[in-house]
Amino acid sequence: GAGVSQSPSNKVTEKGKDVELRCDPISGHTALYWYRQSLGQGLEFLIYFQGNSAPDKSGLPSDRFSAERTGGSVSTLTIQRTQQEDSAVYLCASSPGGTNEKLFFGSGTQLSVL
Amino acid sequence: QQQVKQSPQSLIVQKGGISIINCAYENTAFDYFPWYQQFPGKGPALLIAIRPDVSEKKEGRFTISFNKSAKQFSLHIMDSQPGDSATYFCAATNAGGTSYGKLTFGQGTILTVHP
Numbered sequence: 001g002a003g004v005s006q007s008p009s010n011k012v013t014e015k016g017k018d019v020e021l022r023c024d025p026i027s028g029h030t031a032l033y034w035y036r037q038s039l040g041q042g043l044e045f046l047i048y049f050q051g052n053s054a055p056d057k058s059g060l061p062s063d064r065f066s067a068e069r070t071g072g073s074v075s076t077l078t079i080q081r082t083q084q085e086d087s088a089v090y091l092c093a094s095s096p097g098g099t100n101e102k103l104f105f106g107s108g109t110q111l112s113v114l
Numbered sequence: 115q116q117q118v119k120q121s122p123q124s125l126i127v128q129k130g131g132i133s134i135i136n137c138a139y140e141n142t143a144f145d146y147f148p149w150y151q152q153f154p155g156k157g158p159a160l161l162i163a164i165r166p167d168v169s170e171k172k173e174g175r176f177t178i179s180f181n182k183s184a185k186q187f188s189l190h191i192m193d194s195q196p197g198d199s200a201t202y203f204c205a206a207t208n209a210g211g212t213s214y215g216k217l218t219f220g221q222g223t224i225l226t227v228h229p
Contacts (some may be wrong), residue, residue, distance in 0.1 A: 004157070034213050041137025042120070042203055042219035043158070048212075056216065091157050093215065101146065101214040 002026075004106035006092050012112045013082055021077040032075050033103065034067055034101045037089040046090075049075065050097055071080030082113045118206050120220025127227050135223045137204035140185065146209040148217070149178065149189050152201045161202070162189070190211040194227045201225070 005024040013019050025032050034046040045059040049069040060066070064082075069075040079086055089110050095102040120137045137147075148163035164171045164178040164187065171178045177190040191198055201224050205217040212224045 031213065031215055040222075042118075042221045043205075043217070045216055045218070048216050050213065056212070093157070095215050097213075099214075101148070101163060101209070102160050103158075103215050103217075105159065107155065107157050 004092055004104050006090075006106035006109050008109060009107065010110045010112075012114065014114055015084060016081055017109065018078065018080045019082055021079075021090050021111070022106050023071065023077070023092030023094075023106060023114075025075070025092070026104055027073075028096065029094035029104070030072070030097035031067055031095045033093045033095075034075070034077050035093065035105075037090045037108070039088070043091065046077070060082055079111075082111075084113050087111055089090045089112045117219050118204060118220045120223060121202050122190060123132050123221065123226040127194045127196065127225065129196060129227055129229050131194050131227075133194045133198070133206070133225055133227070134188060135202055135225070136186065136188045137206075138184075138186045139206050139218075140187070140210070141206070141218075144206040144218075146214055147178070147180065147187050147204065147206050149176075150203045150219075151203060152203065152222075158203060168206040187200070191225075194225075196227045196229050199225055199227050 007022045030051045032049045035043040047067045048056040064080045067077045089108040091108045093105040149161045150158035151161045152158040175192045180187045201222045204220040
């Protein structure tokens, strides 16, 4: 596809359940980011993958959050034992990396924890 | 020290007017300052960005003004159009220390341009 693809677009889950959110970056982009956008708030950095380097996990809010990137392409963000405060839009972005500054964002996954 | 403070939260402008959104930061290590535009149901898209070695950057109707000593930067939208109605986010990062994409975002400004 031409852009960053995220699935599902909407996810409703019950408190305590685990969820997996998927991101397909633009082909050839080496850098991949996850951000969280809570209602009426700015974006909050979660995690960053660059090529084969160890990911920068400094933004993950708790050990219930984890992410992986397989084969340098698709990424999955996993939230275990979801809580109501996890409700937000989870945005994925990719970039060519290096000195190329531009982030290309997907449309996000709206997560609602009941 | 990682915060970026953005104002106003919302802004209403008449068509043809000038929209001004302001941001302030604390971290003097920040060296890259982009603005992103977000329409409802979409992810943010890069609008324009500036580095601290220049005081102003203009692209079409969009201008960033940067004041390094005051640690402030602003977005000016000239001849505002209804199609500019969106949420605008300022952001900052220490690109030299981490990456261009590990951004600290402001809280956002909802811009409404009336016809």
